Amino acid sequence: MTTLEFCHELEFSKINFIERKIKINHPRTIITGPPKSGKSFLIFDYLSNYNQEDYIYIDFSDYRNEKDEIEKNLEEYVFRNKIKVIVLENFEFDFKIPFCESVIISTKLDTTLKGYKKLFLTPLDFEEYLLHDKKNQNITQTFNNYLKNGNLPGVVNIDEIHTFNRLHDLIILINKDKTSQEILKILFLNIDEKKSLNQLYLALKNKIKISKDKFYEECKYFEKNKIVYFIEKYEQKKATKKIYSYNPAFLSAITHKKKFKNELTNIIFCELINKYKDIYYLDYIDFFIPSKKLAIVSIPFFNSFMMQSQLKKIYKIVDEYKIKELFIITVSNDEQFFHQNIEVNVLPFYEWSLS
Known part of the structure; x- marks a missing residue:
């Protein structure tokens, strides 16, 4: 044949x-x-x-x-x-x-x-993930799995141990060689962090033998193929960018360190990329959509009484940029209150993503 x-x-x-x-x-x-x-x-x-x-x-x-x-x-x-x-x-x-x-x-x-x-085509957003999930769990448990195991269609209904194996295999598949793997791993380790490429290069250089040209070339490849995203600070092109991955589960697949806030923020970013092209960050604001005057802050465990100091810093930026909508995304907290004439919506991720 x-x-x-x-x-x-x-x-x-x-x-x-x-x-x-x-x-x-x-x-x-x-x-x-x-x-x-x-x-x-x-x-x-x-x-x-x-x-x-x-x-x-x-x-x-x-x-x-x-x-x-x-x-x-x-x-x-x-x-x-x-x-x-x-x-x-x-x-x-x-x-x-x-x-x-x-x-x-x-x-x-x-x-x-x-x-x-x-x-x-990006991986599953949360609404699509719910349609793919055959385990018939409550929405809180489904969200926990989504956060832990990631947004790839092929891992929705498999055991957790096999999920890690799939993610490890995928990191190998994406990369051309061991050096590329190490570059991608250090990018994934720094999701939701403000790190310059030079900082990451110097950190990796202490670990493996690598040229600056190779490091920058691979970063450009990962960005071009939407494996990694580098988000600018609004109206400050020269400021350090924030790093995000197309699949937040890569972080927990390559380290035992718990970075819960970083993973939640990355999964919020994954919801935004299919809705908006103009995504930036600001001081104390994780995501700013200037076309909508919309601000989104990731705080996994929010308590308005305990976080007055942090809220004051956020409000200062809200006023400065004339932001009209403010969402604080959490794991499970749900509140609404006002700052001047702006409604502040505190919502669990699964409610916000489906609204």
């Missing part, structure tokens, strides 16, 4: 797909997103609308698929078999795409093609 015959026989109609907020609704689509965010299952859902003989699914990360054979014979094979949909997973745009009624591409490359719609 040839590679193309094998790829043509693959069938996805029986895949148990759970709806995502993003769908493929254009016949020519390029999908990007960080590793294991669910890109393939989005494609499987799209293919379920077709008969098996009408599509060909080619994954270039599958070692069994002979790339030279595909490049040489794909156009003729598509024409001869009257194929309606070509799927090219993990494609690098290194040969001409044959004409077809529909072409769906997943790739790591930031490529734009005329006539193609681009989709960027």
Whole structure:
């Protein structure tokens, strides 16, 4: 059996797909997103609308698929078999795409093609996680698992020990070599921290042999592929940036140190990136959305009586930037009160994310 015959026989109609907020609704689509965010299952859902003989699914990360054979014979094979949909997973745009009624591409490359719609898929937000969770737990327990195990679709319903193994394997998968792994680990260890790349480079240099060029090159790669985010301070481009990961569970997967506030803040960030493009931080404000005059502060265990000093610092920034909405996100606390004419909403994460 040839590679193309094998790829043509693959069938996805029986895949148990759970709806995502993003769908493929254009016949020519390029999908990007960080590793294991669910890109393939989005494609499987799209293919379920077709008969098996009408599509060909080619994954270039599958070692069994002979790339030279595909490049040489794909156009003729598509024409001869009257194929309606070509799927090219993990494609690098290194040969001409044959004409077809529909072409769906997943790739790591930031490529734009005329006539193609681009989709960027992040892992599950909390509402999607609830739909995927089959354990029928109460919402508090589901949130605890979401915070502990992360937002990747593939870890929702597996045991905790296997979750850690999956995350460790994923760190290896993302990286080219051991040095890249160490760079990514030090970035993950500093989520929700204000650290310059130079600070992190010097810290890592004390641990392993590494060049500055290599360190900065890898950081740029992780940022470009939305594995790590560097958030600016509002209107202060030269200020130290804050670091976040596309999956907060990486932190607990690489250290025994408990950084509960950092993980909660990172998971809040993951909810925001699908809603807003203009996300910054301010002194005492974790996230500021200037277009909405919206401020969000992460305080896992909030008590308004005990935190008057911290609230005064927050209010000063609220007044300075004419902020109209202030949310304080917690694990379980729920309060509402006013600062002047601004309502301060203290909400558990799961209430805020679903509101």
